[in-house]
Amino acid sequence: MEFLKTVFQSQDVLVKGLVREPRLLICNSEKTLKPSLAFWKGWGFCGAELVNFLKVNPAVLLHTSLTPARVDLIHKIFPDNKGKMFKYIVNAATISCMETLEAKIENLKLCGLSTEETWQLLRASPHVIFRSKEDVSEKMSILVNKMELPATYVMQHPRLLNISLEKTMKPRCVVWQKIKSIDDSDLSLSRVLSMPEARFVRKIIKGHPESKTLLKIYENAISDASNCKKSSTKA
Structure with missing residues (x-):
């Protein structure tokens, strides 16, 4: 107990850890x-x-190694064992089901990326490994099928897979398409999707000659995306 207390650094955290993983005793x-x-x-x-x-999974103290497959996954994303997200990926590779992680990686290939492009994407934006297969598939479908962009576009703008599907991607893509149909603008979709909400409304919608029309379209798109999510949740 004394040794574990030095590891967990507080009585409260230790007690919670032991409740979750009593085998440590x-x-x-x-x-x-x-x-x-x-x-x-x-x-x-x-x-x-x-x-x-240890708060996430105290059971890691029961292990003194990682399987070769988990180590290989970590090294493919972070070849030099460095990076802001490195420890998060080690954490994910340790506590997540390996089959789930492999399915997420395979899913990116099914969305149109090659094996090397998939690893390049994960190196550029490791957060993607934390997103569900369904979330990534739907975002890729919107970008590739609806927006008619190449799958490699996501490699150039990997943060797009980390934005909110209902609150940001769906409604803003509708606005972007409308702007393109009005004046064939060269407005970058990645710029539109990456903007903070207030700036997007101020610069893209209210700054456009057809601001009233765009604002109405945007509000309806937000409502539609929200209703779609509620229907999906109930189903």
Whole structure:
């Protein structure tokens, strides 16, 4: 208990960890817990980052290694073991079902990306690995099928897969299409989708000669996207 308290750094966090993973109480400190702690420190988990890691899944202290498949996944996304998102990907590769992660990666290929393009996308925007297959598929379908953009467009603008589907992508794509039909504008879709809400309304909608029409279209598109989400949830 004393050793675990030093690892979890507070009584409250330790108690919550033991409730979630009581097997920690019967582990041998020398044979399991200390080697596990050294292993995770080797991946860069120390101090507060280690505590946050254990809050998500205290069972990681029961392991002193990762399977080759999980290590391979981490190294393919972060070849040099560096990057702002590195520890999050290690976390995901540790606690997530490997079949689920592999299915998400395969899903990107089904959306039109090659194997190398898929890894390039994940290196540029590791957050994508946290999104559901359904979310990514629908966003790719909108961009590729409705907006008629090449799948590689997402590689150039990977943040598009991290924006809200109902609140941002669906309604703004409708506005973008309308603007293109009015004046054949060269307005960048990635710019339209990446803007903060207030700026988008001020610059793109209210700054356009047909602002009243665009605002009405935008409000209706937001309502339609919201209703579609509610219907999908109920189903």
